Amino acid sequence: MTQRRVLVVEDERTIAESIAARLRAEGFTVEIASDGPSAVAQFHAGQPDLVVLDVMLPGFDGLEVCRRIQADRAVPVLMLTARDDETDLLVGLAVGADDYLTKPFSMRELAARVHVLLRRLERAAGAAPPAIRIGGIEINQAERRVRLDGADVHLTPTEFDLLVHLAGRPRTVLPRERLLAEVWGWVDGSGTRTVDSHIKALRRKLGADLIRTVHGVGYALDLPA
Structure with missing residues (x-):
């Protein structure tokens, strides 16, 4: 199976590198973007299988990033948010996020969520029942x-x-x-x-x-x- 590609979008360098290190240890190919415009550009260039996306970003925020990439291609998005606020979560889901983690979170939990989202993609790639x-x-x-x-x-x-x-x-x-x-x-x-x-x-x-x-x-x- 081709190695899965993950794009990590996080402007706090220490957090971004920690996430990338854990996901690489799990066997993923990982790229990092630190702001909204570069995230969208790297998404189009790299065609990742999944995006880990922080809400608060320079340039434009993670909600706008999610809106733009989902308009191009449906891809699983795990959103990272500093607040466990239902309004924020609903807005994130409305623009195309699939799951979320509230900071602070464990790298073990993040890796588990990534695996679950990608397993669903693999199941969906099999034979599908009728409409x-x-x-x-x-x-x-x-x-x-x-x-x-x-x-x-x-x-x-x-x-x-x-x-x-x-x-x-x-x-x-x-x-x-x-x-x-x-x-x-x-x-x-x-x-x-x-x-x-x-x-x-x-x-x-x-x-x-x-x-x-x-x-x-x-x-x-x-x-x-």
Whole structure:
């Protein structure tokens, strides 16, 4: 298998080099960018498989970087943020981030998140089941594309995987912990807010009534009447 390429975008040199060293030790090819414009340029030049992206950057911020690279090619983005603020997280997800870590974080946790995101890409590269239709929504798993009433809807890789997971079990209530384990690959159940944020993003893009909340339990995708 070709060695996976990761672009690390972080303006604090010590942090950037620590992340790069850990990921290289995990077997990845790593490049570093320290500001918004150079991040976008290196993304286009290097075509990385995944981007580790800090929010606060000189030039323009990580949210703008994420918006620009996702407009070019859907790629997993692990966003690094100094604040555990739901508004910041929702904005990050809205522009195409798949996952986030709040500073300070352990390099072990970062490496684990990178591996999980890339494993999902590898699974998606295998044989895909047929398209799924839910009312006006068409999910093409082979092309990893979603259309709403005939118009393309841009989903991040994680949003797409979460939608497929719910659509494969319509009307079934799936607990947050189960979704974390089966979609994200997390087993400790500590990231339930991540699930909630991605559900909000799917509702915003595909309709508020698509996914039903079962308070205290989880979520279910409801089929149209």
